[in-house]
Amino acid sequence: MAKRFDVLVVGAGPTGLAAAQAAASHGAQVGLLDAQARPGGQVWRHDVRHQAPRAAREAFATLDNVTWLAQHSVVANEPQGLRVETPGGSELLGYNALILATGARERLLPFPGWTLPGVCGAGGAQALTKQGWPVAGKRVVVAGSGPLLLAAAATLRAHGARVLGIYEQASAATVRRFASQLLHWPARAAQAAALRARLAGVPYRCGSVVQRAHGEAQLQGVEVDGPRGTQRIDCDLLAVGYGLVPQVELAALLGCALQQTGKHPRVRVDGLLRTSVPGIFAAGEITGIGGLAVARIEGTMAGHAAAGFDQEAHALRAQRDKARGFAALLDTHFALDPRIHRLADARTIVCRCEDITLGELDGFGDARDAKLATRCGMGACQGRLCGSALAELGRFPRSGSRPPLFPARLATLAGHTSLSPSDDAYRGS
Amino acid sequence: MSACANYDLIVIGAGIVGASCADAASAEGLRVAIIEPGPIGGGATAAAMGHLVAMDDDPAELALARYSLRHWEAFAELEEAEFSRCGTLWVARNEHEYQAARTRSARLASAGIQAHLVDAATLYELEPALRPDLAGGMLVPGEAVVYPPRVARHLVQRALARSATLYAGRRVVALPTGGVRLDNDTCLSGPVLVATGCALPELLPMLPMRARKGHLVITDRYPHLVHHQLLELGYADSAHGDADSSVAFNVQPRPTGQILIGSSREFSATDAEVSPAMVQRMLERAFAFIPALRGLQALRSWTGFRPTTPDGRPYLGAVPGARDQWVAAGHEGLGVTTALGSARLLVDLILGRQPAIDPTPYAPSRVTA
Ligand SMILES: Cc1cc2nc3c(=O)[nH]c(=O)nc-3n(C[C@H](O)[C@@H](O)[C@H](O)COP(=O)(O)OP(=O)(O)OC[C@H]3O[C@@H](n4cnc5c(N)ncnc54)[C@H](O)[C@@H]3O)c2cc1C
Ligand SMILES: Cc1cc2nc3c(=O)[nH]c(=O)nc-3n(C[C@H](O)[C@H](O)[C@H](O)COP(=O)(O)OP(=O)(O)OC[C@H]3O[C@@H](n4cnc5c(N)ncnc54)[C@H](O)[C@@H]3O)c2cc1C
Numbered sequence: 063m064a065k066r067f068d069v070l071v072v073g074a075g076p077t078g079l080a081a082a083q084a085a086a087s088h089g090a091q092v093g094l095l096d097a098q099a100r101p102g103g104q105v106w107r108h109d110v111r112h113q114a115p116r117a118a119r120e121a122f123a124t125l126d127n128v129t130w131l132a133q134h135s136v137v138a139n140e141p142q143g144l145r146v147e148t149p150g151g152s153e154l155l156g157y158n159a160l161i162l163a164t165g166a167r168e169r170l171l172p173f174p175g176w177t178l179p180g181v182c183g184a185g186g187a188q189a190l191t192k193q194g195w196p197v198a199g200k201r202v203v204v205a206g207s208g209p210l211l212l213a214a215a216a217t218l219r220a221h222g223a224r225v226l227g228i229y230e231q232a233s234a235a236t237v238r239r240f241a242s243q244l245l246h247w248p249a250r251a252a253q254a255a256a257l258r259a260r261l262a263g264v265p266y267r268c269g270s271v272v273q274r275a276h277g278e279a280q281l282q283g284v285e286v287d288g289p290r291g292t293q294r295i296d297c298d299l300l301a302v303g304y305g306l307v308p309q310v311e312l313a314a315l316l317g318c319a320l321q322q323t324g325k326h327p328r329v330r331v332d333g334l335l336r337t338s339v340p341g342i343f344a345a346g347e348i349t350g351i352g353g354l355a356v357a358r359i360e361g362t363m364a365g366h367a368a369a370g371f372d373q374e375a376h377a378l379r380a381q382r383d384k385a386r387g388f389a390a391l392l393d394t395h396f397a398l399d400p401r402i403h404r405l406a407d408a409r410t411i412v413c414r415c416e417d418i419t420l421g422e423l424d425g426f427g428d429a430r431d432a433k434l435a436t437r438c439g440m441g442a443c444q445g446r447l448c449g450s451a452l453a454e455l456g457r458f459p460r461s462g463s464r465p466p467l468f469p470a471r472l473a474t475l476a477g478h479t480s481l482s483p484s485d486d487a488y489r490g491s
Numbered sequence: 492m493s494a495c496a497n498y499d500l501i502v503i504g505a506g507i508v509g510a511s512c513a514d515a516a517s518a519e520g521l522r523v524a525i526i527e528p529g530p531i532g533g534g535a536t537a538a539a540m541g542h543l544v545a546m547d548d549d550p551a552e553l554a555l556a557r558y559s560l561r562h563w564e565a566f567a568e569l570e571e572a573e574f575s576r577c578g579t580l581w582v583a584r585n586e587h588e589y590q591a592a593r594t595r596s597a598r599l600a601s602a603g604i605q606a607h608l609v610d611a612a613t614l615y616e617l618e619p620a621l622r623p624d625l626a627g628g629m630l631v632p633g634e635a636v637v638y639p640p641r642v643a644r645h646l647v648q649r650a651l652a653r654s655a656t657l658y659a660g661r662r663v664v665a666l667p668t669g670g671v672r673l674d675n676d677t678c679l680s681g682p683v684l685v686a687t688g689c690a691l692p693e694l695l696p697m698l699p700m701r702a703r704k705g706h707l708v709i710t711d712r713y714p715h716l717v718h719h720q721l722l723e724l725g726y727a728d729s730a731h732g733d734a735d736s737s738v739a740f741n742v743q744p745r746p747t748g749q750i751l752i753g754s755s756r757e758f759s760a761t762d763a764e765v766s767p768a769m770v771q772r773m774l775e776r777a778f779a780f781i782p783a784l785r786g787l788q789a790l791r792s793w794t795g796f797r798p799t800t801p802d803g804r805p806y807l808g809a810v811p812g813a814r815d816q817w818v819a820a821g822h823e824g825l826g827v828t829t830a831l832g833s834a835r836l837l838v839d840l841i842l843g844r845q846p847a848i849d850p851t852p853y854a855p856s857r858v859t860a
Binding site for chain 2: 138139140141145428430431434435440441442444464465466469470471472473474475476477478481482
């Protein structure tokens with residue numbers, strides 16, 4: 063039988079935490095689930111060495127009033143509810159209202175050498191480092207675009223990495239214009255200043271793009287193209303990320319209408335964060351990349367609305383709109399330089415699961431056609447990474463997804479709630 | 492239709508069947524046009540397991556399968572075909588099924604297809620992952636699996652290299668006398684071959700066709716768990732029975748090391764959505780034969796529709812009551828296996844030659860007579 067909640071929240075980042083708290087404040091029975099073992103999402107991810115920020119600790123404290131479901135991954139939608147995989151089996155979770163707070167993933171773009179061990183996403187490097195990945199003493203280049211680079215570099219440094227430099231693709235002039243706008247956002251300005259202080263002595267170069275990663279079996283260095291020409295930097299690690307894209311797969315699986323912004327889809331919502339499917343709400347990054355402030359306000363709005371308190375939700379709209387204004391500022395100032403779209407050449411691998419190069423996709427105008435002919439997008443990630451990259455490169459949007467949302471045990475798809483001892487016996491070879 | 496581009500044969504639909512026909516016709520020197528609105532091989536062909544298998548319960552189907560399987564040998568070395576001769580191992584749960592396997596292997600052998608019984612001990616040597624207490628089985632060592640959509644693409648490209656013309660992204664909307672009309676109002680003239688699978692009644696409403704939905708699930712890579720295409724001997728009951736819905740144990744090792752799990756059959760489901768209930772039934776059936784499947788990681792599930800005629804045999808031949816109209820459609824769950832033979836049979840009929848196998852059982856006139 064399905065467990066049932068008044069309000070079920072998927073994703074325990076700042077959005078989901080705020081949503082759960084707001085819904086629970088009205089006395090609703092709230093379930094909050096996340097695939098991770100700890101709440102916090104991307105920004106407030108548990109750090110093995112450092113204490114969580116105060117806002118995060120306060121948000122975690124509200125979990126007392128909600129049913130916290132750690133290591134619960136939604137893998138499919140069934141008539142009675144969501145099929146959720148757990149380490150010990152699976153569950154079916156029913157709801158009266160559902161809040162999707164599945165957040166964003168990094169926009170990773172292919173360039174020659176990007177699949178070498180030692181190259182990873184900027185957010186990915188930050189997450190791994192917080193989880194205890196040893197970076198002490200490693201020479202690290204941080205590159206890509208947006209404020210996430212500063213945050214990633216600060217975490218890496220706090221864990222003992224030698225950050226050789228931060229290479230931002232936006233030009234110095236745009237970054238200056240952006241900085242001058244920060245006057246209107248004192249809290250953001252303070253945040254930025256604090257980050258810069260933690261990064262004292264680390265060069266921050268604008269108009270600079272990593273165009274190639276060198277190495278045989280392991281990263282040895284990168285080639286950076288900047289305003290003063292091309293330079294080679296020897297390093298052990300490259301953390302490169304070009305901002306974020308909304309993770310809309312679960313929403314799409316549930317039938318929620320999506321809307322295209324630029325080259326990537328986001329979940330379409332109305333003023334009360336209702337999706338096109340009755341009873342399903344979406345908040346935070348999946349409704350458009352907006353950052354921490356937007357996430358927390360929208361989470362709260364969705365929590366109120368899902369519990370049936372529309373007035374309370376409505377009251378936050380102006381505040382949310384203002385916070386979205388900052389996101390728009392980021393969007394315009396850190397827009398990608400077209401040369402980034404030209405970095406990958408015909409031999410650059412685009413689909414890492416199936417080892418498909420960009421050249422192999424020449425002549426295909428449609429993801430499905432390309433998939434059937436080349437296997438591009440058929441692997442474990444089901445086109446999440448290559449699909450976003452190919453959309454970004456202007457090739458074609460990703461093709462439709464099917465259950466499971468993430469690789470899941472066959473026993474889970476078969477509806478087994480507990481694993482029999484033999485189920486994990488076969489590990490292949 | 493004098494202002495229209497003229498061809499010796501206009502093939503409508505580029506699934507595995509239409510692609511095979513276009514290939515065979517162009518090899519005979521015919522000037523061929525191919526019309527396909529979607530990706531090549533993007534219909535039922537893209538959903539299929541790609542198992543090349545002879546079913547022996549209908550002599551006509553067996554003759555067509557055997558004839559086709561011979562032609563598949565020409566693709567054994569073709570990279571795009573992803574041809575893997577894993578053989579088919581039919582599993583008997585009990586003595587009754589084991590005895591049935593005896594009859595079946597004799598029937599296959601008399602049709603020239605090598606098949607032999609395997610006792611329980613041999614069964615577990617061949618497939619240690621099978622659950623205990625099975626009675627034995629039947630091994631058909633020459634059978635193989637392929638990757639159907641890429642074969643369809645290869646066949647179309649081969650036809651194009653012989654100067655066939657592909658009308659890609661176009662759909663046939665009508666069959667006026669002497670040719671076809673496309674959705675952009677272009678007309679083509681010449682003899683027509685309709686190979687539109689489940690969509691057949693849209694162009695030829697007098698030929699009944701039902702779409703029989705199937706589900707498949709594919710796993711991550713587990714290269715040494717199973718070695719043969721595995722089916723339960725009761726499979727034919729699911730495939731050829733008329734129950735509204737049924738499942739059967741049908742598991743395939745892909746050349747990638749992945750495991751492809753089928754199969755389900757439903758007549759009344761018309762949407763392409765993956766049905767959790769059906770997937771659950773199908774997987775339970777598979778677990779009952781291979782318990783170790785339960786812990787494997789699934790990557791994707793999908794559905795497809797088998798074009799199914801009232802008697803389960805394909806329509807291969809002249810469209811009743813029409814001139815210069817031919818049909819090749821309705822291969823149910825065997826269309827990949829039988830596409831190559833179907834195409835040769837049809838091209839022989841079109842050219843007025845005697846086909847290598849008796850065409851009468853497939854004549855479309857059987858349903859309109
Ligand atoms: C032998 C073989 C091996 C294969 N191996 C793999 C593999 O390893 N990995 C893999 O991913 N695939 C594999 N496939 C499946 C292949 O990717 C699919 O393309 C197959 O064609 C059918 O899948 P699909 O229905 O999901 O549609 P796709 O070919 O992916 O096309 C998507 C279509 O389905 C529609 N769609 C998506 N979701 C829904 C929904 N919920 N309800 C209704 N329509 C929907 C979309 O709108 C779109 O039209 C394999 C296929 C074959 C034949
Ligand atoms: C789940 C599943 C598993 C299967 N497994 C196997 C297996 O292991 N072995 C096996 O042998 N068979 C298998 N089959 C059966 C096999 O897939 C089919 O019999 C075969 O693909 C049918 O091919 P087709 O070319 O007739 O149809 P399709 O592949 O559907 O091709 C028909 C084409 O016609 C086009 N079309 C439709 N209308 C028009 C129009 N008006 N104008 C122009 N073009 C049009 C369509 O776009 C389509 O591309 C399986 C089927 C399913 C669903």
